[in-house]
Amino acid sequence: MPYSELHKKEMMNLYASLSEKDRRRYAAVEARKLGHGGIAYVCSLFGCKDKTVRKGIKEMQDAEALNRKGVRKPGGGRKSAIDSKEGIDEAFQSMLDDHTAGDPMNDKVKWKALRRSDIAKALKKEDSR
Numbered sequence: 001m002p003y004s005e006l007h008k009k010e011m012m013n014l015y016a017s018l019s020e021k022d023r024r025r026y027a028a029v030e031a032r033k034l035g036h037g038g039i040a041y042v043c044s045l046f047g048c049k050d051k052t053v054r055k056g057i058k059e060m061q062d063a064e065a066l067n068r069k070g071v072r073k074p075g076g077g078r079k080s081a082i083d084s085k086e087g088i089d090e091a092f093q094s095m096l097d098d099h100t101a102g103d104p105m106n107d108k109v110k111w112k113a114l115r116r117s118d119i120a121k122a123l124k125k126e127d128s129r
Helices: 005-019 019-034 038-046 052-062 061-069 088-100 116-127
Strands: 100-101 106-112
Touching: 005 019, 005 038, 019 038, 019 052, 038 052, 052 061, 088 100, 088 116
Parallel strands: none
Antiparallel strands: 100 106
16 A cells, blocks of 8 residues: 555545546556556556556657647547538538528528427438438
């Protein structure tokens, strides 16, 4: 037991308040301080995987990774449906045409009788066809 109960609690509170990237790096620093067995101890303390700590260690040794602004590498994450779904523009416009209302006295005033959730459901239904 390298740390007191109070110290462990403070470390866990700090860890929980950090971003994903900072959690990896903080876990890596703590593991490196402990030396042999440090990764296993930190993983059990923070509830993270050894792969996460090892990635943090690599990032701490890589100056380019340390200076990177985002939490993940650029280009990561789910791609936008607009970019990945064929015909989504046409399906969206068609759906809006069916649910458009307006002021009969002013043709510039129009509104859509749909909520975001309605739009999402309709597009998902259209995509499954």
